Amino acid sequence: MIEFKLPSLGSDMDEGTLVAWHVAPGQAVKKGDVIAVVDTTKAAIDVECWHDGVVDRLVTQIGEKIPVGTVMALLRAPGEAAAASPEAPQGAAPARQRATPAARQRAVELGIDLARVVGTGEAGAITRDDVEHAAARAPADLTTKPVPAPTPKGPPVTAPTMADRATEMRKSIAAAMSRSKREIPHYYLSETVPMRHALDWLRGANAERPVTARLLPAVLLLKAVALTVRDFPEMNGLYVDGVFRPASAAHIGVAISLRQGGLVAPALHDVGSKPLDELMRELADLVKRCRAGSLRSSEMSDPTMTVTNLGDEGVESVFGVIYPPQVALVGFGRVADRPWVDDSAVVTMPVLCATLAADHRVSDGHRGAMFLARLRDRLQAPDELQGERRE
Amino acid sequence: MNESDIRAGVIAAIQAIAPEVDARALDPARRLRDQVDLDSMDWLNVIVGLREHFGIEIPEADYAQLATLDAITGYLRGRQRERWVDPRQTEA
Numbered sequence: 001m002i003e004f005k006l007p008s009l010g011s012d013m014d015e016g017t018l019v020a021w022h023v024a025p026g027q028a029v030k031k032g033d034v035i036a037v038v039d040t041t042k043a044a045i046d047v048e049c050w051h052d053g054v055v056d057r058l059v060t061q062i063g064e065k066i067p068v069g070t071v072m073a074l075l076r077a078p079g080e081a082a083a084a085s086p087e088a089p090q091g092a093a094p095a096r097q098r099a100t101p102a103a104r105q106r107a108v109e110l111g112i113d114l115a116r117v118v119g120t121g122e123a124g125a126i127t128r129d130d131v132e133h134a135a136a137r138a139p140a141d142l143t144t145k146p147v148p149a150p151t152p153k154g155p156p157v158t159a160p161t162m163a164d165r166a167t168e169m170r171k172s173i174a175a176a177m178s179r180s181k182r183e184i185p186h187y188y189l190s191e192t193v194p195m196r197h198a199l200d201w202l203r204g205a206n207a208e209r210p211v212t213a214r215l216l217p218a219v220l221l222l223k224a225v226a227l228t229v230r231d232f233p234e235m236n237g238l239y240v241d242g243v244f245r246p247a248s249a250a251h252i253g254v255a256i257s258l259r260q261g262g263l264v265a266p267a268l269h270d271v272g273s274k275p276l277d278e279l280m281r282e283l284a285d286l287v288k289r290c291r292a293g294s295l296r297s298s299e300m301s302d303p304t305m306t307v308t309n310l311g312d313e314g315v316e317s318v319f320g321v322i323y324p325p326q327v328a329l330v331g332f333g334r335v336a337d338r339p340w341v342d343d344s345a346v347v348t349m350p351v352l353c354a355t356l357a358a359d360h361r362v363s364d365g366h367r368g369a370m371f372l373a374r375l376r377d378r379l380q381a382p383d384e385l386q387g388e389r390r391e
Numbered sequence: 392m393n394e395s396d397i398r399a400g401v402i403a404a405i406q407a408i409a410p411e412v413d414a415r416a417l418d419p420a421r422r423l424r425d426q427v428d429l430d431s432m433d434w435l436n437v438i439v440g441l442r443e444h445f446g447i448e449i450p451e452a453d454y455a456q457l458a459t460l461d462a463i464t465g466y467l468r469g470r471q472r473e474r475w476v477d478p479r480q481t482e483a
């Protein structure tokens with residue numbers, strides 16, 4: 001019997017509330033299938049299964065708040081026999097419509113049962129507007145079914161208000177950032193990167209692309225970081241219990257600010273091996289789902305390093321706080337025209353400031369400096385950032 | 392399409408990305424991105440929204456002309472003289 005536990009959702013989120021099961025006892029599941037939706041302060045997370053198997057029993061009840069590591073369900077390994085006396089299905093609600101946190105909260109306020117609302121948002125998700133429209137219909141059609149009695153495992157859970165959610169998110173961020181500064185001896189380096197070649201290349205590439213396929217400078221930056229980190233593994237991995245484990249690929253956490261306030265940095269997986277167009281599609285999709293409050297557990301738990309790009313906010317440079325248990329954070333400021341000496345002549349050059357915040361337990365300034373210098377060099381040859389890297 | 396229709400379409404495209412925007416509070420002559428929190432991804436999504444609404448492909452080279460609400464409206468009016476391609480319509 002496999003115990004399926006709530007996976008880590010990032011170092012600043014240690015618990016979540018189960019809002020839906022997407023599987024029922026007896027159902028076969030494969031690695032990667034979404035088996036449940038867990039609500040956290042930052043997003044509704046699709047929890048992915050890490051084992052092949054057959055669902056034996058669903059342990060956690062809908063509405064229950066559980067810490068990371070809680071056994072949520074029991075799975076039979078492939079080939080394992082079922083229990084002698086079949087149990088009645090427990091706690092398996094029909095797969096619920098996905099809804100944004102704002103929609104869920106409004107539904108509770110208005111007493112609307114989400115199962116009866118049609119969703120018009122991303123992937124059929126229910127938006128706050130959908131709930132408002134539904135409320136305008138006859139209330140008798142849509143009122144909430146009675147909530148099941150709370151289990152002995154936890155106190156009754158009421159849905160958080162938007163203000164609660166914002167406060168909780170702030171607390172999570174505060175805890176993670178405080179822990180980072182307590183535990184990680186940060187060192188900081190910066191490098192001014194000339195961007196003429198990169199921007200010229202982008203201009204050319206985008207002139208050939210319809211607006212829906214245009215590349216943002218951010219994907220060039222992300223790809224450059226992912227490729228550079230292959231030669232500097234001490235910047236990419238996790239430091240846990242006194243041991244650094246370098247990662248085999250660059251799953252880069254992309255810092256995304258949420259419109260309602262707060263910050264989340266979900267992973268773009270395996271950035272180094274993807275062509276720029278694919279990275280752009282994935283980034284756009286990630287940002288969209290992030291802002292709709294819907295992310296996957298692997299996106300929350302997998303980042304091996306983080307990149308933060310505050311150039312849009314107009315700051316020159318950002319010296320970030322490393323997100324434990326990662327060991328590095330690369331920051332990019334805005335592109336600005338500056339006087340530049342090129343071959344003994346003074347020219348105008350678009351430049352940006354790239355910074356590295358790194359864990360001094362794992363790397364030293366010398367290696368950090370070499371990393372930034374190599375990153376700078378990669379951004380002078382944008383052609384080589386395009387496709388997959390040739391080994 | 393007259394100017395106020397165009398302006399309404401532009402505001403709708405912006406509000407689809409930034410729902411907190413109060414259209415009445417926007418200064419049409421002031422730089423849009425000084426008034427509305429739009430990062431580069433948001434801006435790209437606004438351009439995509441404008442394409443869907445108005446059927447016009449806006450080249451990246453023209454972005455610099457689109458700094459204010461007035462400027463965007465004027466630009467779209469100017470492009471209106473071209474043949475409209477409504478992506479929702481199929482060819483006969």
